[in-house]
Amino acid sequence: MVCRKSAVAAIAFLFAVLVEAAPLPESDGLVHEGVASCASSICHGRVEPDASATVWLNEYRIWLREDKHSGAYKLLLNEQSQAIATKLGLLNAHEAPECLACHADYVPVAQRGEKFRIEDGVGCEACHGGSENWLKTHTEKAATHERNIVQGLYPSDVLPARSQLCLSCHLGTEAKFANHEIMGAGHPRLSFDLLAFGVNQPFHYAVDEDYRYRKATYDDVQTWLSGLATQSRLTLELMAGPVFPSTSLMPELALYECHTCHRPMDGNQWRVDSKYAASLPSGSVRLNDGALQVFIVAMEVINPSAANTILGGLNELHSASMKGKDDVQKQAVTLAKVLSGLDLELADRNYVNEEIVLLREHLLQAAREGEFSYYNAAEQSFLGVETLSIAGGDSALAAKELDLWYATMADENRFDANLFAKVAGTVLGAFK
Numbered sequence: 425m426v427c428r429k430s431a432v433a434a435i436a437f438l439f440a441v442l443v444e445a446a447p448l449p450e451s452d453g454l455v456h457e458g459v460a461s462c463a464s465s466i467c468h469g470r471v472e473p474d475a476s477a478t479v480w481l482n483e484y485r486i487w488l489r490e491d492k493h494s495g496a497y498k499l500l501l502n503e504q505s506q507a508i509a510t511k512l513g514l515l516n517a518h519e520a521p522e523c524l525a526c527h528a529d530y531v532p533v534a535q536r537g538e539k540f541r542i543e544d545g546v547g548c549e550a551c552h553g554g555s556e557n558w559l560k561t562h563t564e565k566a567a568t569h570e571r572n573i574v575q576g577l578y579p580s581d582v583l584p585a586r587s588q589l590c591l592s593c594h595l596g597t598e599a600k601f602a603n604h605e606i607m608g609a610g611h612p613r614l615s616f617d618l619l620a621f622g623v624n625q626p627f628h629y630a631v632d633e634d635y636r637y638r639k640a641t642y643d644d645v646q647t648w649l650s651g652l653a654t655q656s657r658l659t660l661e662l663m664a665g666p667v668f669p670s671t672s673l674m675p676e677l678a679l680y681e682c683h684t685c686h687r688p689m690d691g692n693q694w695r696v697d698s699k700y701a702a703s704l705p706s707g708s709v710r711l712n713d714g715a716l717q718v719f720i721v722a723m724e725v726i727n728p729s730a731a732n733t734i735l736g737g738l739n740e741l742h743s744a745s746m747k748g749k750d751d752v753q754k755q756a757v758t759l760a761k762v763l764s765g766l767d768l769e770l771a772d773r774n775y776v777n778e779e780i781v782l783l784r785e786h787l788l789q790a791a792r793e794g795e796f797s798y799y800n801a802a803e804q805s806f807l808g809v810e811t812l813s814i815a816g817g818d819s820a821l822a823a824k825e826l827d828l829w830y831a832t833m834a835d836e837n838r839f840d841a842n843l844f845a846k847v848a849g850t851v852l853g854a855f856k
Contacts, residue, residue: 446573446578446579446585448578448588448589448592449529449531449549449550449551449552449553449554449578449589450525450529450530450531450550450592451599452553452554452576452578453535453554454535454553454554454555454556454557454576455535455536455537455554455555455556456529456531456535456536456537456540456549456550456554456555456556457537457538457539457540457549457554457555457556457559458536458537458538458539458540458541458544458547458549459484459539459541459544459547459548459549460539460541460544461537461539461555461559462483462484462548462555463484467481467484468480468481468482468483468484468548469481469482469484469485470482470485471485478634478638479629480628480629480630483628483629484548486626486628487547487548487628490625490626491625491626491628492625493545493546493547493550493551493625494544494545494546494547495545496526496527496528496545496546497518497524497527497528497542497543497544497545497546498545499527500516500517500518500523500524500527501517501518504610505517505518505523507609507610508606508609508610508611509523511608511609511610512605512606512609522600522606524542525593525599525600526546526593526600526602527545527546528542528543528544528545528546528550529542529544529545529546529547529549529550530542531554535554537556546593551578551580551589552577552578552580553576553577553578554576555576555577556576557575557576558572558575558576558577561575562575562577568638569581569638569639579640581639581640581641582640583640583642583646583647583650583651583654583767583768583771584650584651584653584654584767584768584771586618587618587650587651587654587655587767588654588658590616590618590621590622591616591654591655591658594614594615594616594621595614595616595655595658595659595662596614596662596667596678597662598662598665598666598667601662601667601676601678602614602678603667603676603678604676604677604678606678607678607682613682613836615800615803616655617648617651617652617804617807617808617811618647618648618650618651618652618654618655619644619647619648619651619807619811620807620810620811622647642771643775643815644811644814644815645775645780645783645811645812645815646770646771646772646773646775647771648807648808648811648812649722649726649770649771650767650768650770650771651767652715652718652719652722652804652808653719653763653766653767653770654767655715656715656716656719656763657760657763657764657766657767659679659712659715659716660716660741660756660757660759660760660763661756661760662679663679663711663741663752663753663756664753664756664757664760667679668749668752668753668756669749669753675749675752677709679711679712680709680710680711680712681709681710681711681712681713681714681798681799681800682712682799682800683798683799683800683836683839684708684709684710684798685709686837687837688837688838695797695798695841697797699735699795700713700716700717700720700735700738700739700742700795701713701738701739701742702739703739703742703743703746704742704743704745704746705746708745708746709745710742710745710798711741711742711745711752712800713738713741713742713801714796714798714799714800714801714802714803714804715800715804716734716738717738717795717796717801717804717805718787718796718801718804718805718808719734720734720735720738721786721787721790721795721805722783722786722787722808724786725779725782725783725786726770726773726779726783730762730766733762734759734762734763737755737758737759737762738759740755740758740759741755741756741759743755775815777816780812780815780816781812781816781855783808783812784808784809784812784813784816784855785852785855787805787808787809787812788809788848788849788851788852788855789852790805791805791809791844791845791848792845792846792848792849792852793845794841794842794845796841796844796845797841797845798841799833799836799839802833802839802841802844803833803836806829806830806833809826809829809851810826813826813855818855821854821855822851822854822855824854825847825850825851825853825854826851828847828850828851829844829847829848829850829851832844832847
């Protein structure tokens, strides 16, 4: 007979394995019943939150009115999207699988229920998984979060599963990727930060006592750091996979730092990076390492030894980019393995206030010293500093300076790395 403690531990372990193996909603093989199946006033379509319920029950209205995901399909109908489609030789953006893969819940026709409408864009089941098996049972008194996941609910509460879900569109996968051809046709540059994007979505739930009882919870620093680790790893995995080599002479340029090429031809653009790409000659086309740079700086505080290993691996990656596609892919595989598991480790780690302050200070010092000289890294570093300031509860000390720092990134096409570094020093001084 198994004791209760052992049985609970065994269930927890099996649940963790299940979460790790959970397929993304787009490939879960389940019927997606459609947004309308969640939108009635007795489900998630109420006008105001229900204080007596364990969830708000107005989630559909928040999604419809405030969440940009609800308008993702509609974007494909505008002039810009149609112009992109025309350049790519597509009949219509709103009918092209290349576009629908991220602008809608694009599951096979056989998996679309009676109420499913592709026009609903990135709806409930695009993130929560096909509801075929749990729609009717998830409101029962006996229902548990674990049982819902067994029945196909995607574990979006769990890091890094949530990061991987978001990044499947906001970064891309082998199956759906905004390549350089798509971007050349006019698609905006992709950027992402798990916490910032989640806050701006906005969230349609409250992390209260009931939520904590039923689901995994993380604070802002855990979410930011774990998300950064996952983003870094998945970027490397894309470089290591079939997306990177491409069928042409050039590798997939969407995995490179856009602004090494897309910048004004006048002025002093000569940049020397003696830390992250010491062997990369100035003027070279640079792999996109923005998330990795900021992650390394954070790890210098949390785990200096690991930071040194990752930094060495990143320099090797940039060196490989001067040799050939195969060299890049081999080093990307090696470095991705170094990062494997760090996102889960960082999500489970607690961060005391002194450490939060030190993380922010270290990021600002790196920015002041000019380490984040390309836009992607600068953007990631600002979002990290903002997160740490809010988490530390003292963002008001440098509110004006943070606004000025943000203003230096208002136009990515005219980003001035020297000005960004200078204002970073001002922000650092305001927190002293």
